Amino acid sequence: MNVLVCVKQVPDTTEIKIDPVTNTLIREGVPSILNTFDTYALEAALRLKDSEKAKVTVISMGLPKAKDVLKEAISVGADEAYLVSDRSFGGADTLATSYTLTRTIQFLEERSGEKFDIIFCGKQAIDGDTAQVGPEIAEHMGYAQVTYATEVEVKNGKAIVRKDTDDGYCVLAARLPCVISVTKAPYELRFATIKGKLRANRAEIETLSNDVLKIDPEKIGLKGSPTKVKRSFTPELKKAGVVLSGDDPGAMGAKLMGMLRDAKIL
Amino acid sequence: MDFKLNEVQLAVRDAARTFAEKYVRPRIDEIEKAEEFPQDLFDVMAEMGLLGVPYPEEHGGIGAGYVATAVALEEIGKVSASAATLLTVCYLPLDAFHLFANETQTEKYLVPGIAGEYRGSFAFTEPGTGSDPKQLTTIAKKVGDKYYISGTKRFISNAAYPGPMVVFAKETENEQCTAFIIDKFCKGYSLSNAWDKVSLHGSHVYDVFLDEVEVGEEDVLGAHGQGFDILIGTTAYGKLAFSAVFTGTMGGSYDMAVKYAKEKMHRDKPIAKFPTVQSRIAQIAANVMAAKLCLYKAAADADEYAGDIRKIQCSTALIKGYISDLAVETNVLALNVHGAYGVTAEYQVERMVRDSLVAPNIEGSADIQRLIAGGYILRSKEGYFDANF
Numbered sequence: 001m002n003v004l005v006c007v008k009q010v011p012d013t014t015e016i017k018i019d020p021v022t023n024t025l026i027r028e029g030v031p032s033i034l035n036t037f038d039t040y041a042l043e044a045a046l047r048l049k050d051s052e053k054a055k056v057t058v059i060s061m062g063l064p065k066a067k068d069v070l071k072e073a074i075s076v077g078a079d080e081a082y083l084v085s086d087r088s089f090g091g092a093d094t095l096a097t098s099y100t101l102t103r104t105i106q107f108l109e110e111r112s113g114e115k116f117d118i119i120f121c122g123k124q125a126i127d128g129d130t131a132q133v134g135p136e137i138a139e140h141m142g143y144a145q146v147t148y149a150t151e152v153e154v155k156n157g158k159a160i161v162r163k164d165t166d167d168g169y170c171v172l173a174a175r176l177p178c179v180i181s182v183t184k185a186p187y188e189l190r191f192a193t194i195k196g197k198l199r200a201n202r203a204e205i206e207t208l209s210n211d212v213l214k215i216d217p218e219k220i221g222l223k224g225s226p227t228k229v230k231r232s233f234t235p236e237l238k239k240a241g242v243v244l245s246g247d248d249p250g251a252m253g254a255k256l257m258g259m260l261r262d263a264k265i266l
Numbered sequence: 267m268d269f270k271l272n273e274v275q276l277a278v279r280d281a282a283r284t285f286a287e288k289y290v291r292p293r294i295d296e297i298e299k300a301e302e303f304p305q306d307l308f309d310v311m312a313e314m315g316l317l318g319v320p321y322p323e324e325h326g327g328i329g330a331g332y333v334a335t336a337v338a339l340e341e342i343g344k345v346s347a348s349a350a351t352l353l354t355v356c357y358l359p360l361d362a363f364h365l366f367a368n369e370t371q372t373e374k375y376l377v378p379g380i381a382g383e384y385r386g387s388f389a390f391t392e393p394g395t396g397s398d399p400k401q402l403t404t405i406a407k408k409v410g411d412k413y414y415i416s417g418t419k420r421f422i423s424n425a426a427y428p429g430p431m432v433v434f435a436k437e438t439e440n441e442q443c444t445a446f447i448i449d450k451f452c453k454g455y456s457l458s459n460a461w462d463k464v465s466l467h468g469s470h471v472y473d474v475f476l477d478e479v480e481v482g483e484e485d486v487l488g489a490h491g492q493g494f495d496i497l498i499g500t501t502a503y504g505k506l507a508f509s510a511v512f513t514g515t516m517g518g519s520y521d522m523a524v525k526y527a528k529e530k531m532h533r534d535k536p537i538a539k540f541p542t543v544q545s546r547i548a549q550i551a552a553n554v555m556a557a558k559l560c561l562y563k564a565a566a567d568a569d570e571y572a573g574d575i576r577k578i579q580c581s582t583a584l585i586k587g588y589i590s591d592l593a594v595e596t597n598v599l600a601l602n603v604h605g606a607y608g609v610t611a612e613y614q615v616e617r618m619v620r621d622s623l624v625a626p627n628i629e630g631s632a633d634i635q636r637l638i639a640g641g642y643i644l645r646s647k648e649g650y651f652d653a654n655f
Contacts, residue, residue: 194319
């Protein structure tokens, strides 16, 4: 069995600040981590390594320093990792990103002559929060997809997936190959052993640029991104409301009416 | 001079830091109050590879040497001296096996010990002696091809867990001190309740009563009469390990004192602005630096002079005596930065002080360390310590 995990390096904060001038995320001074949901996607893949002896390949699209999260993935048990990095990939929206990742997956499959049975993604990245890349990869690949997965096992050539829903959960079967996006699950993630860290330090991580991948330049980076960000802003915090209290509802109602008139709401 | 850790040492430090910060720190209260150190945390420690840091890869260890071992213990000691002490007392029998076990014993004890399959024990101390084999009262009586060990061992860690225990006893036939490996909870093995003590609440010690515990020739560790060498050889590394634990407590209390000094307001300004506080912080920082330099030098000696156990013992005794006293002084200084809050459990620095109180009295007292080191230095023609290093 052969599985692949898409991961992203993200700023270690859930309180992203936005530069009011450039409307972009302020990343300076914020340490980078492996996206939280991706750690669960990786764990799901590694559980298949434990149970099915699956080979686990990890890819990440990003800057050269994203190799850190790929090494982290290797330190907990991933077999190999590739960085997808090229200046021409910069500025990609989810469509261009998912297309680039899809072409990378196909490139790796062609080069090795082996198909990936399952492509795992985290449910969403905690910096962009779109939750679109996983499903878009499934569309590009023409594969079945299951989102909000918490548990995955393989039986009779199908992925049996426990999927979180608003009301509880359901268990779905998907034909392989498929794409599964994983959400937080109620189990402990595995940790890196000392030997795992050493293996990761010594691992060669190949960088796949577009010179190698040869993806249509019209479909990558800014050019391949139909999404245009008009404006990003931090919503102003609302001031605390006024609480009227007293024993006489009539008098309080009158006071409220007066305040609304003063504020020119009425 | 390069103080940077190498790649392997960094990997060990990172693992120890992750273990301490992610797994131990959230459960300190539980560790301090539980009757035993939680098994699941011990399992994490083992799985990470921390039990095997100094031992060869061929036996399942990391083969990272003693600088890496010291760094790991220091990292854990910063957060919990009890957790670091657990690792240290597990190293003691493992060091004995690593240094003195034959091939069969290595497979039987060292390999599963590194894998965390048991928590081993090292039993020399008795009610009447802590360092002198001549004073041992535990005896091994030979009957046929068996030995029957009887006696009382004091302050023994991990005694309430199954697994091997290295026991030192005087052979009745010839009065020589020999180390035997017994299986805890075998026939004739019993133990007291855990000692109630001021330090290391998460690390439990017991008295062990041995009543005609039967062992065979295959359970002799090293050679007959080699007990003293085994004691010296093993505790040479034990002194280093405990020095690392208490250097860790100093680093932990230093971090707490600096944080408190910056946050605690007095007359509308942080107390960090007051000269007396600055002076105390500087003293603590200097002590931490001194302890770390001593620790790493002795650890580097342990790596460099492997095979020359007396040279290593001189070096580790020298720093154990020094760091033990320095840890108490430094942690009290850090507590005093906290004022009256320092003695409250909420601020944790009191735990560092309490835990370090045992430093001058564990693994050989600070006084005897100085006697050991001084003796080596003055008796030896070669000079065990060279001030021109």
